[in-house]
Amino acid sequence: MDPFIRHTGVSAPLLRINIDTDAIIPSREMRLVSKKGLGEGLFASWRYVLPDSREPNPDFVLNKPEYANTTIILGGNNFGCGSSREHAVWALAEYGIRAIIAPGFGAIFYQNCVRNGILPVVLDNETVQSLAAEVEENPQVHQLTIDLEQQTVTSFSGAQAKFEIEAGHKEMLLKGLDSIGLTLTFEDDISRFEQADGAKRHWL
Amino acid sequence: MAKTLFEKIWDAHLVKALPDGTFLIYIDRIFLHERTGSIALQSLAEAGRKVRHPERVFCTMDHIVDTFPGRGDDTVMPSGKNFIQATRKEAKAAGITLFDIGDDRQGIAHVISPEMGIVQPGITLVCPDSHTCTQGAMGAAAWGIGSSEAEHAMATQTLRINKPKLMRVVFEGELGAGVTAKDMILHLIGQYGANGGAGYAIEFAGSAVENLSIEGRLTLCNMAVEFAAFTGLVAPDQKTYDYLEGRTYAPKGKDWDEALTYWQSLVTESDAAFDKEIVINASDIEPTVTWGTSPQHAAGISQSVPALESLASDDARTAAQRALDYQGLASGDALAGLKIDNAFIGSCTNARIEDLRSAASILKGRKVAAGIKAICVPGSQQVKAAAEREGLDKIFEAAGFEWRESGCSMCFFAGGEHFGAQERVLSTSNRNFESRQGPGTRTHLASPATVAASAINGVITDPRTFTEVN
Ligand code: SF4
Secondary structure (H helix, E strand, C coil): CCCCCEEEEEEEEECCCCCEHHHHCCHHHCCCCCCCCCHHHCCHHHHECCCCCCCECCCCHHHCHHHCCEEEEEECCCECECCCCCHHHHHHHHHCCCEEEECCECHHHHHHHHHCCCEEEECCHHHHHHHHHHHHHCCCCCCEEEECCCCEEECCCCCEEECCCCHHHHHHHHHCCCHHHHHHCCHHHHHHHHHHHHHHCCCC | CCCCHHHHHHHHHEEEECCCCCEEEECCEEEEECCCHHHHHHHHHHCCCCCCCHHHEEEECCCCCCCCCCCCCCCCCCCHHHHHHHHHHHHHHHCCEEECCCCCCCECHHHHHHHCCCCCCCCEEEECCHHHHHHHHHCCEEEECCHHHHHHHHHHCEEEECCCEEEEEEEECCCCCCCCHHHHHHHHHHHHCCCCCCCEEEEEECHHHHCCCHHHHHHHHHHHHHHCCCEEECCCCHHHHHHHCCCCCCCCHHHHHHHHHHHHCCCCCCCCCCCEEEEEEHHHCCCEEECCCCCCCEEECCCECCCHHHCCCHHHHHHHHHHHHHHCCCCCCECCCCECCEEEECCCCCCCHHHHHHHHHHHCCCCCCCCCEEEECCCEHHHHHHHHHHCHHHHHHHHCEEECCCCCHHHCCCCCCCCCCCCEEEECCCCCCCCCCCCCCEEEECCHHHHHHHHHHCECCCHHHCCCCC
8 A cells, every 4th residue: 555644636625514435435336346446436426417327527526627636535524424335445545535634534434544545634624614715716736735744734825734643543554554564563473373372272 | 360251262362462452363264255255355365465374264155146956156146246256266366265156065154164163162253244143152252344354364364353342141941842042032132122232242151042052052143243242152062062073174083182171161250250241031032023124123923013102212213113114014013913925944044954944844744825935045055965865855845935055045135136025024034124135025033933834824923833843
């Protein structure tokens, strides 16, 4: 996974509250035996004119030319609530989203983001709104910069907000470790366990 | 300090207490199936990671595979064939053991794992399937996980988890005639709610549990997850050892003796503490049937659909009202006598040989009522073969049941075969959620004996009215 240290990018506001994982990736889009191939289905119900078409809905924020190459989403509260499907995060990652800034996240979705290299940033509603207002003036130019080491979000005009993140999550994202990678940093402990246990329960 | 069975297993698998408050727990065996295992194996390979101990990973085809006689890779489930073929390819590449279509060991994961001695007392076993708790009946810590966790377990042979709280559910006394493990667990959930076990590892104990066969204990533990528990388990005893001895993956010779000594230490000490204890008088339990769309909507077969005012909370009343609308029932409707359209005997809950024998003892020499669609899906090919050796298939077929190849079949609906909308199904499976067995289908859960008796009468029937029941 790509480490997340510092990232600057185009940010798209999707400020409605309770955007659930079925809105992020409708279940009908989960057809393949894969975590891949989901990017096209991202926000499919909003992004395309008809449910099963691929004709872009010009009114949807990610389809507007000024939001081309969006890598950051500014979301409403309880972003990613609903079904536990990890496909929602796989779809966001494949589309190119690196971070989501919102007043709050669905708990499993938050975990899934960290596990898949997407930084979930919690900032209060007012701050998210004011970042969105600045971005909207000129999205391609008014990009946001997120510095995970410093735990800051800085707008084009220089407004800065600090955010909190759990140390374990921060480390995983900074080092680009998925949870498997993180656990493998305990390889010595696992091997030692296996040796001792293998002597005890050798019949397994 | 005196320890419970679960704590002993936990401590024996603790690799490391992690700084974030979770625990790195060693996982002995991993079971996969084609619905989620395919994705887990594939994405592990794509990430360039290896299965750490392929000899500890087993995979079956149960969820998507067809259960029609003469089946191949084609299934009625949309794009099901892709999952089957991807699983076969990935399992081969990863070097894990696959019980494929056509293999006489194939069957539902939670049926074949005990059957082959893959799950054993004192081990940790995980599977990306919520009913993995079934296997706790062998005295193991076995629980369901997500697809990413399955990858984690395969790559590291560990999981990072929080320690569950501990509960003991004691069934004291003797079960009445015609009352089964399925009735015990439905009774428990009916009394304490579908959320009653949330956050707990539950040890089932008491004389009525000790008196259950291993298969009965598997049925009991199967629905621990419907009680929202982390898992359920039963302490191993002589029945467990007798069941295991000689099975393919059970230890042999000198290993057996050493394993046995270890297993015998796996009991809850008398002064060990639980965070919660529930005691149920086994003789209070009747054959039990669900009326609504949650397993907690359960009642004894002599009862009626309860009055909504009798329910504890507003939420419960709202849910029950919605359930009644969905099920086409009203408070006060008697359960016995409700007309059914379908009978389903199958699933990881109740499709083992004793379940089929119990149903067959009622079906023998009888026919299902006119218009009833009745299906029996053995839980594994070995169960199917054993049943055929005893001639049970002939009894089922003569009674008007379809006799299928093993698999999950119509226990759940994911786009494939299903029962009709508004049709009432009496089912030996474990979930009666809305549309679980087909869009709009009305599911009632019960034991194999109750399903067999009801299929004959065409209405929900107390199996004790058939004298052959033993
Ligand atoms: S039989 Fe039903 S409950 Fe059991 S594993 Fe299969 S689908 Fe799940």
